[in-house]
Amino acid sequence: MSLANQRKKEPDVVRQKLLDCAAQILVDRGLANLTVQAVAEAAGVTKGGLLHHFASKQKLTEALFAEQLRNLDGEIDAAMAADPVGHGRFTRAYVRSTLRVDHTGPCPCAALSVSTLIDPALRQAWGDWYRARLQRHRDTDAAPELQLVRYAADGVWLEDLMAQDGEPPIDRQTLLTQMIDLTRKR
CATH class of the missing domain: 1.10.357.10 (Tetracycline Repressor, domain 2)
Known part of the structure; x- marks a missing residue:
């Protein structure tokens, strides 16, 4: 069984972490650098994981x-x-x-x-x-x-x-x- 299957699913926590990371990127690097990939990396999720929460x-x-x-x-x-x-x-x-x-x-x-x-x-x-x-x-x-x-x-x-x-x-x-x-x- 992979770690992803063992990890407790907390969609609200993940969603908030994505928003928090997006806000920090926005402040630190500007709107032009607010990318799906950058936010996913900062939040420690896959790009697909981010797209699950935000299409x-x-x-x-x-x-x-x-x-x-x-x-x-x-x-x-x-x-x-x-x-x-x-x-x-x-x-x-x-x-x-x-x-x-x-x-x-x-x-x-x-x-x-x-x-x-x-x-x-x-x-x-x-x-x-x-x-x-x-x-x-x-x-x-x-x-x-x-x-x-x-x-x-x-x-x-x-x-x-x-x-x-x-x-x-x-x-x-x-x-x-x-x-x-x-x-x-x-």
């Missing part, structure tokens, strides 16, 4: 994008729960999650966001998520100045992706402080 690279990317949106949702919900001020609460949470001052390196969401430019399915998923969030928080976060702050936060994602090796890092803490200040009613 194609597109399906893997869509699942990774959906997971990153769920993670972003969780971060935003936690930040909103800790914020006692209603006006701009969603925007402040969005900025904190986007700038990720307490994390090092770019968020997989930032790397995936580039793919929304060329992938209609991911663009639709992002747009649906974003519009639903804005609709849910329209009473507290519809002001134009809050929209500008969210656009600036998106620009930080772009900066993360465009930064060249050797460039000094952006001062995230200063940006965060200034952006949060802009969300306060005057």
Whole structure:
């Protein structure tokens, strides 16, 4: 009997490991290097094993994008729960999650966001998520100045992706402080 037949089958664990490895490859090496083979190797499964869980690279990317949106949702919900001020609460949470001052390196969401430019399915998923969030928080976060702050936060994602090796890092803490200040009613 081969080891494969003796190994305990844990499809949910394997699926999550594949997504985790895909996210790490995305952050470390970029979208162009996110291949089925690279993810399978990193997860310690065969290419066929990966394709059992995700029928194609597109399906893997869509699942990774959906997971990153769920993670972003969780971060935003936690930040909103800790914020006692209603006006701009969603925007402040969005900025904190986007700038990720307490994390090092770019968020997989930032790397995936580039793919929304060329992938209609991911663009639709992002747009649906974003519009639903804005609709849910329209009473507290519809002001134009809050929209500008969210656009600036998106620009930080772009900066993360465009930064060249050797460039000094952006001062995230200063940006965060200034952006949060802009969300306060005057």
